[in-house]
Amino acid sequence: MTTAERFRAAVDSRDLAALEDLFTDDIRFYSPVKFTPFEGRPMVLGLFGVLLRTFENFRYIGHYAGTAETSADGVASPSAVLLFRAAVNGKQIHGIDLLHYDEDGRIKEFTVMVRPQSAVHTLGEAVLAGLVADGLLPQPANQ
Numbered sequence: 001m002t003t004a005e006r007f008r009a010a011v012d013s014r015d016l017a018a019l020e021d022l023f024t025d026d027i028r029f030y031s032p033v034k035f036t037p038f039e040g041r042p043m044v045l046g047l048f049g050v051l052l053r054t055f056e057n058f059r060y061i062g063h064y065a066g067t068a069e070t071s072a073d074g075v076a077s078p079s080a081v082l083l084f085r086a087a088v089n090g091k092q093i094h095g096i097d098l099l100h101y102d103e104d105g106r107i108k109e110f111t112v113m114v115r116p117q118s119a120v121h122t123l124g125e126a127v128l129a130g131l132v133a134d135g136l137l138p139q140p141a142n143q
Contacts, residue, residue, distance in 0.1 A: 003105050004080035008060050014052045020045055023107050028072060030111040032095075033124030043136065044110070050130030054123070055093075058086040070100045070109045077101055077108075088126050093119040 001009075003022060010018035020041065028037040029044045038047050052058075062083035067076045082097040095114035102108040114120055131137040 002065070002080075003101055003107065004063060004065065004082060004099060007099065007107065008063075008082065011052070011058070011060075016045055016049060016052075019048055024102055027107060028109050030071065030109070031127075032112055032114050032120050033127065046134060046136045047127070047131065050127055050134060050136075054088055054126045054130055055086040056088065056090075058084060060084050068098070068100065071111070072109065078105075088119065088123045091119040091122045093123065 006018070007022055009015075010022065023041050023044060025041050026039065027041055027044050028039050029047060030037045031047075038044055060082050062081075064081040064083075066079060068079040069076050078101045080099045080101075082099070084093075084095050084097065086093045086095070093114050094116075095112060098109075098111040098113070099107050100109035114123060128137070128140070132139050
């Protein structure tokens, strides 16, 4: 079973322990709603806990494998693109997960892209609220 297939199975079963085994210690997660990446396995696992609670009717609908340059070092590495559909607070989302692997086949970089813009905004608000509720980020100053 490939890393992408194991990742999909872990997401489908909402198994954070299985996800932990797939991530490098220094994984970087690039979000569509945050300029800088989430970094490190504990933070990314916490983020996945929020995402798995936030997405409604999440399902993967496609998979492409190949190679791509990572954003951090610009070196081509084995990669996969997983296409998904979901909803957040009733807004339909189309998106992709881009996974980059290290030499051991573990996920070292993860990028999410979603559309449409209104769904990105709704997703960002929901994820921020979840991260604050779980103590992973401080309460925003303007609230």
